[in-house]
Amino acid sequence: MAGPGGDAGWQGLEWEGLVTAALLGTERRGGAPVGLLDAAAVQTVRRRAGLRAAPAAALPEPAPRDPRPELPEPARQRLAQLLAGRAAGGSAGRGAAPDLAELLPQWLAAANARGYQAPHALLPDLLDAARARTDLRPHALALAGVRGLWLARLNPDWRFALRSGSGGTGLPDPADRQAVDTLWQEGLFAERVALLALIREHDPAAARELLAGTWGSERAEDRLMFLDSLRSGLSGADEAFLEAALADRSRNVRATAAELLSALPQSALAARMAERALACVGPEGVEAPSECDAGMQRDGVVKRPPAGRGERSWWLGQIVEAAPLSCWRERFGGLGPAEIVALPVAEGWAEDLHAAWCRAAVRQRDGAWATALLGSAAAPPAAGPGTASLAERAKLLETLPPAERAQWVAEFIAAHGLSEAFQLLGVCAVPWAAPLGRAVVDALDIARDAGSYPWSFSGVMGLAERCLDPAEAGRLEVLAAAYEESPDAGTVSVSGAVGYWGEAFRRLVATLCLRAAMHRELGGG
Secondary structure, eight states: OOOTTOOOGGGOOOOOHHHHHHHHHHGEEEEHHHHHHHHHHHHHHHHHHHHHOOOOOOOOOOOOOOOSSOOOOHHHHHHHHHHHHHHTTTTOOOSSSHHHHHHHHHHHHHHHHHTTOOGGGGHHHHOOOOOOGGHHHHHHHHHHHHHHHHTTTTTTTTTTHOOSSSOOOOOOOOOOOHHHHHHHHHHHHHHHHHHHHHHHHHHHHHHHHHHHHGGGOOHHHHHHHHHHHHGTTTOOHHHHHHHHHHHHHHHHHHHHHHHHHHHHTTTTHHHHHHHHHHEEEEETOOOSSOOHHHHHTTOOOOSOTTTTOOOHHHHHHHHHSSSSSSSHHHHHTOOOOHHHHHHHOOOTTTTHHHHHHHHHHHHHHHHHHHHHOOOOSOOGGGGGGSOOOOHHHHHHTTTSOOHHHHHHHHHHHHOOTTTTTTHTTTEEEOOOHHHHHHHHHHHHHHHHHHHGGGGGGGGHHHHHHHHHHHGHHHHHHHHHHHHHHHHTTTTTTHHHHHHHHHHHHHHHHHHHHHHHHHHHHTTOO
C-alpha cells in the first residue's frame, strides 16, 4: 500500500518503530518520508479496527428519594432566575436592577426554613453556585439534600459537598455508634470536624467522649480545631476535659482551653482568675501584677506582650478579661455594672481596665455589662464609657437581645449619621426592626439632601437592600419621587448626586419589592 515514492520497507514496522523513525528522522533508514506516512496510516487503521469494545460501566444506584415537598412553581422559577443571575456576574452594569446574586443567600435560607427540596433540574446549577461561593454552601447543600449528595459523587467538581459539614453530607445518624466510630477513626479531617459538630449538637457528652478517645494521638493543629467545637453547648460538664487541656504541649491549645474555661463563671480557673483580678483592682485603685508566674501562664496568661505594650498592663488585661464579671459587685460595695464602669480610675489605667471588661462581657455573654460599657448611643463615640472602637462595640451589641440591639443602633444613627454605623448595622437581625429601618432611611435622606458624596454610602445601601424590611418600599418610593421632582434636581451642582441617588433609591425599592415577592412565592404571605 505504498504511495508514490513510498517505501514498502516501512510496512514491516510496528507502531512504536514508526514513531521512533519519525522522531529520529527517515534518513537513518534511507526511506522516503511519504512511505513512513503511508505505513503510519495503515497501522492507524489496524489499531482502530482491532480495538474491542469495552464493557459498559455499571449504572449508578438510583438517587435516593427526597421526602420534602417540592417548591411552588413561582418559587422554582425564581430560583432559576437567581442562579442565572449569579452565573451572569451579579450586579455588573445593573443600573437600578436588583442584585440577584446577593439575594440568593436570603432565598435559600427562606426555602430551607420552609422545608422545601431543590428542583432536580436545578441541582447542577445549585452545586455550581455552592462551589463558587463558600458562603452559599450551608444553605445550598441543605436545599440540595440527599439527591445533591448523590449527584456530587458523580462529578469531581462537586466533591466539596462530600467533605462539607452542611446540608446533605452523608454524615451518619448520631445514634449509629458503629458508623460514628468508623468515620471518626477513618474519615478525612473535614469529615471528622463536621461529625464532631453534629454529635455535639445532639449529645454534648458523647462528643466530648469521642474527642477524648483519640485526643492523645491527634496533631496539635487538629486538637485546636476539635477543641473549638466545644464552644457550642459549653457547660460545666466540659470543665474536667478543658482543665486537663491546660497542660497540653501546644500553646494555642492551652490558650483556647483557658478561654473556654473563663467563659464558665463557676469553673476553678474562673475562681483563680477572680482571686488575681480582685487583688489588682478595687475601689482604692489599680495595682497591676509585677510578674507573670507559672500559675498564671498555666491558666492562659501570655507572658510576652505585643510590641508597644507594657508587660504589666498586658498581664492585667488578660487577668481581668478572664475573671467572672460577677466578682466585681461585692468588690465595689454592691454597685451594679453601670455604676462600676462610671467610677473614676486613677493613674491612667481606665482604658486598659474598661477594654478588659469589654472582652469579658463578650466572652461571658453578659448583656448587663455590655449595656453599661456601651453607654448612651447618643454620646460621642470617643466619650463612651467602655470603648470608642466600633469593632468592639459591635461585639458588645451581639450580646444584647435583637430588639435592644436594633434600638441602640437606631439611636446611634439618629445622633451620628451613617458614616460610622456600617459595622454596627452588620450585627443587627434581618430584617431590620422598624425603628432601625426608619433611622437608616431617614439618615440616607438627610445625607442626600446635604449633598454628601453619594458613593460614601454604597456599603450601607448594599446592606439596606438585603436587610431593610420590605414594608419600607412605599416610603422610599415617595422620597425618591419627591426628590427627583425637586426644582433643584437638574442643576449642575447636584446633578451627579441626583443621578446616583435616584438610581440607588430605585434599585433599593426594586430590591425590597423583589424580596417581598420571593417570600410570597415561598408561601410566606
